[in-house]
Amino acid sequence: MPKDAGIGASPKRREDVRFLTGRGQYTDDIDLAGQLYVHFVRSDVAHGTIEGIDTSAAAAMPGVVRIFTGADFEGVGGLPCGWQVTDRHGEVMQEPGHPVLARGKVRHVGDPYAAVVAKSRSQARDAAEAIEATITELPAVVDMAAALADGAPKVHDDLTSNLCYDWGFVEDNRDKVDEAIRSAAHVTTLELKNNRLVANPMEPRVAVGDYNPATGESTLYTTSQNPHVIRLLMGAFVLGIPEHKLRVVAPDVGGGFGTKIFHYAEEAFCTFAAKELKKPVKWTSTRSEAFMSDAHGRDHVTKIELALDADNNFTAVRTSTMANMGAYLSTFAPSVPTWLHGTLMAGNYRTPLVYVNVRAVFTNTVPVDAYRGAGRPEATFQLERVIDKAARELGVDPIALRRQNFVKADQFPYQTPVAVVYDTGNYDATMDVLERIGDLAGFEARRKESEAKGLLRGLGVNCYIEACGIAPSNLVGQLGARAGLYDAATVRVNATGSISVMVGAHSHGQGHETTFPQVLAEMIGIGEDQIEIVHGDTSKIPFGMGTYGSRSIAVCGSAMVRATEKIIRKAKKIAAHLLEADAGDIELKDGKFSVAGTDKSVDWSGVTLAAYVPHNYPLEDIEPGLEETAFYDPANFTYPAGAYACEVEVDPETGKVTIQRFAAADDFGNVINPMIVEGQVHGGLAQGIGQALLENCAYDETGQLISASYMDYAMPRADDVPFYSVDHSAATPCTHNPLGVKGCGEAGAIGSPPAVVNAVIDALASGGKSVGHIDMPLSPARVWAAMAGADTPDGASEGAADRSLGGAAH
Structure with a gap:
């Protein structure tokens, strides 16, 4: 039976009362x-x-x-x-x-x-x-390659060129990767663009x-x-x-979505x-x-190469990317195509050698910075598209190829070749769940039904891993961060037992006012309605690094737990005095302190009142009051992971793509509120589908923004997305934070774009059209043009049509 309170329950979002009745204050x-x-x-x-x-x-x-x-x-x-x-x-x-x-x-x-x-x-x-x-x-420079050419107009006259940096990671792997690709039994190469987006909250x-x-x-x-x-x-x-x-x-x-x-x-x-x-x-x-x-998102142009041995084991990945910075460096822009991207290029796989080269480029465009997922969607799109292309070239099942190369459950903690260490995961189990909830076994029957209607049906599968709760501060400081990435919380217990929690995270849709009290209610055993969350005001909160990168519950939530643990330790001392017992014998359960092995007890409010009305109080040991602050600096990133499946129908007469089914199996570690997690996934999937099919921020050659309104920039609507099948049961708890949580806010936007594109490529193949790749967004014009040019080597016309358009019209 599902829980009705605390961690794992799905109470309705308390903040929605004011939002839905027009009483929010923006x-x-x-x-x-x-x-x-x-x-x-x-x-x-x-x-x-x-x-x-x-x-x-x-x-x-x-x-x-x-x-x-x-x-x-x-x-x-x-x-x-x-x-x-x-x-x-x-x-x-x-x-x-x-x-x-x-x-x-x-x-x-x-x-x-x-x-x-x-x-x-x-x-x-x-x-x-x-x-x-x-x-x-x-003269303006808009195209990144043109901006790096000799004699190109400089965006900033005081700089030597339009190159912000030329980053390589891991540089010691460079020669080894080159040799692995030269000696590989098979190499799949793919050039692609991760289209520029406008967040539009x-x-x-x-x-x-x-x-x-x-x-x-x-x-x-x-x-x-x-x-x-x-x-x-x-x-x-x-x-x-x-x-x-x-x-x-x-x-x-x-x-917010990063912007x-x-x-x-x-x-x-x-x-x-x-x-x-x-x-x-x-x-x-x-x-x-x-x-x-507003800062824009994405805008990467990449060439990726995947090397495989004769048994189809991945041996090396090499990427070369140009990342658009726009005209100025936004707050976190330099980190997105480097440390938030290169460290995830191993994906879910045991690829022994990875080399990532990124050239960041200034252009006469709006600055580009983090957008939902921030570097992780770009890495996932490259890797999952090239794996799918490799499976097609080798004539093997794309799921089997992925499974063969997964990091296995008994290999965790797993040291990747791109510095990070995955602490826990089970990618085979996640794929098992996906095959079940997506009914992949029934796909061929559904394909035949589509073909009977004159439509091409395709199945696209994608895996992803992301790094959330970026930390620890001493590491990110070495990587160039100019701030710490810890968080803080103050837990203030009032005399009658209610609690005010001041948190450094900021809620702008995540549901903190609901989920954070669930954690404290579980720890103490009081009603969630007794707990208030205070955020968003620097005069009331000790400090905080905000909300982004799926860090809120993993980092700020952990600070809140640590502060509450201090509260409980002090409260047990007070209870021990009231009960004339040793503090080590005091147990807290369901809002009541009791002496182990006896029926002697005092409830939560009795202890909190004693803290503020200390007539019977161990003053010689502890001071009155019940308030504690904790700062939490994680020991490692958290690593949510998942597997997604998308089924599309493509109209061969028009190129129109319709998503018919979408299944998402995610590993978020322990889940605080399943309903809110499911909502986060739904939102992320809609944004990822929007990128894949509709959204595109476009400039002309003079630097004029030609997709500067909803007349030219197509946002996803309700009829652009299907009902989703979402599951997060294949969970492996994080091993290094007190809640075992990993984060869920960005997953849908990371995993969905390659699943959609893979599905469209598969649909075209079922109709005899061999197309290697189509650049996002997959508007009807682009898909139709790719089909028309499919007889050329590797779909040479792919992405050529509609390249100047802002997106697909509804």
Whole structure:
């Protein structure tokens, strides 16, 4: 029988009461007395020299309070990058400045170079249109290969080239990998693109800056996944505000997907302007602004080679990738195609040799940073596509080829050739579950049914592994992280026994206010309704590194457990005094302290009251009160893994792809709330399917963003996705955190794109069309063109058609 409370139960999300009844408080709901509004003037060219900005007419317009340009930020720091990569030659990456408002040059469409602050939004917008800027347009670089060519226009004049870094990993393996590929019995080669994406969370970004002249304190209300990191970066490196004078608040946030991790210029501007004007300053992004100011995701071009011996064992993997950084380095951008990508290139397999080369490139486009999965989807897509292609070339079953090369259950902990150590897993068991829930044995019958309707049916299988809860801090520091990646929690027990928990993680859809109390309720034995979760306000929480990378329960949840363990140890001492027993004999179960082997007991609230009303209290041993803080720095990553199966139908007349079935078998370790985990997987699958079939952020050759609205950028809708079969029963608990959890938030977006593409390639093969690869998104035009060119070697026309389009129309 399923549990009805605690770990493993599925209570409804308590936060949904306010969300579904319209009582949530989002940043745009915050209106402060006397607040002003800002409208940013953004570049309409991708690359240009700012010759002059005439603000005189705009400044005279009604309601205008002040107009800012880059000159007002002389002496103010630029937006910092939080990760420094050292390349394969031992050279530190090129790191250009990123001003709050552009000075001297604009470097991408949407780059802000002026800002109008007025008494209303409409007045600020009207005045912005009256600003006359003289910008001499320069040649733009959009294509990464062209950006690296000799004589290419430089995005940043003070850099030696548009190459940010040339990274190799593991460099000691390079010659060995080359030799393994030269001597292999079979080598499969694949060139592919991981398409650029725009995250598009439901709530656009908002920033409200406030300043209190009486105390000298600044407050920023913002849509952020990690308010403490924003406070650290903006206070220390941009505006020079001491942390005790800077408060950052992230209230309810309507989705993040990575795009709200980073520190943005608009946040720094509103905080700066509020202090300058001594009035609150508010900015709310429009959806069109979001397309050209939010960090984009993915955008890798890769060549991958898989070497196999005569028995079809994997012997080596070699990849060469160009990763687009855009015009500036966003907060965590350098880490995504390197340490979050290269360390996962072994996948679920016993490949003894791996070499990964990544060249990060500056272009005149919006900066690119972490998007749901961040490096792990890129690694998985390369590896799982080339394995599927190898199976087709060798004429072997793609599942059997994977199983043959899996890391086996008795081989854990498993040292990979790309530095990381998988602590636990059972990939065969996960595949067993997939074959069952996906009814793969019944696929051929379903294929015949599709063929009877004139449709091609294909089955695509994919495995993935990801690294979550990035840690430990001393390791990531050596890899270039400029911050620790621990987390913190304070557990405050009130006199009557209720609990307030201040956590460094931030919930923007994950359900922390429901799941975190489940953990404490299990540990103590009290009702979950007695536990309150406080997050998102730097004035209330000791510190925290935020929510991303499926780290919340594994890292922040572990800090909460450690703090609660301290609470329980102290509470047992108090109970022992009340019960006139030894603390070592005290047991806590179902909210009651008892003396082992006796009927003597005192309930939880009796002990907590004694802590705050210490009339009968062991004062000589411990101080009154019941509050503890813990910081938790993990010993290793966690390694969720899974196997996915997708079935599609392809209309051979039009190229339209319809997903008919999708099954997902995941190993998330121990699961706190199965319902919420299932919801996380569903959301990730929809985003991955969106990337595979629909979404594509596209620029023309001049750097104009041609997919800058929902008219040109196709987001998945309900009828684009099927009902899913989801299972997480083949769990192997993590061995190095106290909850045995691994994380679940990104899995669906990592595993689904290659499963979809593999299925489409299989469908075309069933119709006699031998196509090696089609670049995402697999729009009808691209699929139809690939079929039309299938007689050429390896589908030479693959991905050529529709390459300039923003996505597939509905």
